[in-house]
Amino acid sequence: MELTRQWCDNVRCPAFGQIGTDNVRVFSYADRRFYCVRCGRTWSADKGTAFEGLHSSRAVVARALAQLGERASLRATARLTQHPVNTVLDWLECGGRQAAAVSAYLIQGLPVTYAQVDELWTFVKKQEHLLPKDPAEYGDMWVWRAIALPGRLRVVTHLSHERSAAEARAFLAKFKLAVQAAEHRQRRRVVAP
Numbered sequence: 249m250e251l252t253r254q255w256c257d258n259v260r261c262p263a264f265g266q267i268g269t270d271n272v273r274v275f276s277y278a279d280r281r282f283y284c285v286r287c288g289r290t291w292s293a294d295k296g297t298a299f300e301g302l303h304s305s306r307a308v309v310a311r312a313l314a315q316l317g318e319r320a321s322l323r324a325t326a327r328l329t330q331h332p333v334n335t336v337l338d339w340l341e342c343g344g345r346q347a348a349a350v351s352a353y354l355i356q357g358l359p360v361t362y363a364q365v366d367e368l369w370t371f372v373k374k375q376e377h378l379l380p381k382d383p384a385e386y387g388d389m390w391v392w393r394a395i396a397l398p399g400r401l402r403v404v405t406h407l408s409h410e411r412s413a414a415e416a417r418a419f420l421a422k423f424k425l426a427v428q429a430a431e432h433r434q435r436r437r438v439v440a441p
């Protein structure tokens with residue numbers, strides 16, 4: 249297991265957050281865990297990844313996420329991996345959260361010359377027969393998105409239950425803010441020595 253990019257996340261440890269300070273050892277190869285020799289804390293090799301907290305093997309989860317990325321259905325993926333649909337949904341949620349975090353970290357200050365704006369319809373859990381006790385996110389869902397061209401990187405996404413003028417304005421306001429923030433960063437970069 250790779251030791252060099254691991255760090256102790258115990259805030260009270262003198263080696264907290266440090267990389268390459270020789271305080272990290274393998275705690276268990278079988279469980280893929282590390283430990284810190286300074287404070288004794290142990291942690292999973294999957295810390296901070298899409299696999300954190302999952303019991304299934306990395307290879308199975310990675311293959312399932314690749315299939316979903318190629319538009320295989322949830323049920324087809326569940327059958328192919330021989331796991332319950334809800335387990336595949338959990339994997340998808342973990343993968344989605346990680347993808348959003350990586351995008352937010354890497355895609356900043358994106359210069360936008362041309363953008364494609366679009367809305368897509370989908371639904372969360374239920375399309376019809378919503379009950380009063382159902383969570384607010386259930387039901388019809390519109391995904392409004394702006395993609396910068398030609399790179400096709402996502403500038404902003406907006407989710408709404410309604411496809412209305414008010415939601416379109418809210419989405420365009422977010423888009424405008426994202427573009428203005430990117431232009432501001434670009435200007436600071438140009439001015440900075």
Ligand SMILES: [Zn+2]
Pocket residue numbers: 256257258261262263264284285286287288289
């Ligand atoms: Zn420590």
